[in-house]
Amino acid sequence: MASKSSPTAPGGPTPLSELRVVLLGKAGAGKSKVARLLLGGKDLKEACDRCVLHENKHAGRRIWVVDTPGWDRYSIHNTSENIKEEIIRSASLCPTGPHALILVLPVDKLTDAHSADELKSAQQHMELLSERVWKHTMVLFLCDGEVEETTVTKHIDNAKNLLEKCGNGHYVLQNMGSETQVHEFLKKIENLVDNNDYFPPQTYFDMIQSKTPQPEDTEVKGDKKHSEEHSQEKTELRHRRGSYPINRPNLNEEKGTSGNQTEGGEATKHQNQDDFYALLWNCLPPATVILFVIIGALIGSVAGAAYGPLGSGAGIVFGVVLSVLISILLIYALNLARWRTT
Structure with missing residues (x-):
């Protein structure tokens, strides 16, 4: 050898x-x-x-x-x-x-x-x-x-x-x-x-x-070449990007990105609906009671008027009590139906 x-x-x-x-x-x-x-x-x-x-x-x-x-x-x-x-x-x-x-x-x-x-x-x-x-x-x-x-x-x-x-x-x-x-x-x-x-x-x-x-003494000839090629690619990429208008509109600010725009709109729509239903359910019980009390009082007053002022007053009381009971049952039924759907 x-x-x-x-x-x-x-x-x-x-x-x-x-x-x-x-x-x-x-x-x-x-x-x-x-x-x-x-x-x-x-x-x-x-x-x-x-x-x-x-x-x-x-x-x-x-x-x-x-x-x-x-x-x-x-x-x-x-x-x-x-x-x-x-x-x-x-x-x-x-x-x-x-x-x-x-x-x-x-x-x-x-x-x-x-x-x-x-x-x-x-x-x-x-x-x-x-x-x-x-x-x-x-x-x-x-x-x-x-x-x-x-x-x-x-x-x-x-x-x-x-x-x-x-x-x-x-x-x-x-x-x-x-x-x-x-x-x-x-x-x-x-x-x-x-x-x-x-x-x-x-x-x-x-x-x-x-x-x-x-360190300079550890650099490799092949690595230098690769680094130069990588730098050239980055420069070329910058030139390509520079061909677009500098002050182009911000799409994210005006109407959102293409993917998130739809998702954001849907989320806002659902949120508004939830807020409306929450407000409705909060206002419905007292409004229902008041409405039924008025209707019951009117019906009782008319029905008891044939028996004079005393009968008219008793009819109003009876109508109010009955209206309150009916409105409570109705609210309970509506809440039960809401609970089952959620």
Whole structure:
């Protein structure tokens, strides 16, 4: 295995003094093999249900590799929540964030190319790290032993949609013992870093989005670009808003919002009705009694007039008492009916 990087071509990019990589893939994809390869054959503990961060100095640089637990081959729904959380956490284990995320797809001469379900599962698991992940992702086709070129080509063709998402960034590793291939793989990762810098974990990315002031030495090239694009979008939005009249009428003051106007009108209407009925019910009992007393007194007076003044007075008293009793019964009946309807 190569012990140091080859000289850089004149005018070419300076080799990175350190490299941070996250390895992702289904269970049994061979991520631990790739981790040992990148770390110079160092004996490593394999990831089972938690991420494992490995560190070593190799090929003239400091290398950090995060080995993640494997996901379900066919569906994200079959992957445990613990493993999903570990996948999300993986990017935050590298100091300030990984330079590259390597999606390991095994190529076996004895099995067919990856099915549509396997590739869909890989895409969904990768996007647990957000949609931004593809810009920093490289697909590694890891060959198990001697694999024919046609088999490799078939695997690449089947993964066409997945490769398009990461800008066709991929590498075929056929001989893990070849120093030349290891060097080429590392250079491929460096090229990805030159184009995109590193992948900030979601918590750091959210902090950038909220415009929290950051030290100059922690700013990321990709984040600066995203911040400029975000600022440009906000400026464009302001221009669009500025195309409307500045002193336009306040619709909320004049006739309410479209949704609340109807609701407010209905509420006012019902409130007025309730107030009217309350007033009516409060005034009805005394008015009813007075009316019935007057009517009863008149009827009693007329009926008792045939017996003289004494009979007329007795008729008035009898009419008033009877009218009061009738009005009380009527009020009671009305209140009972009102109570049943409420």
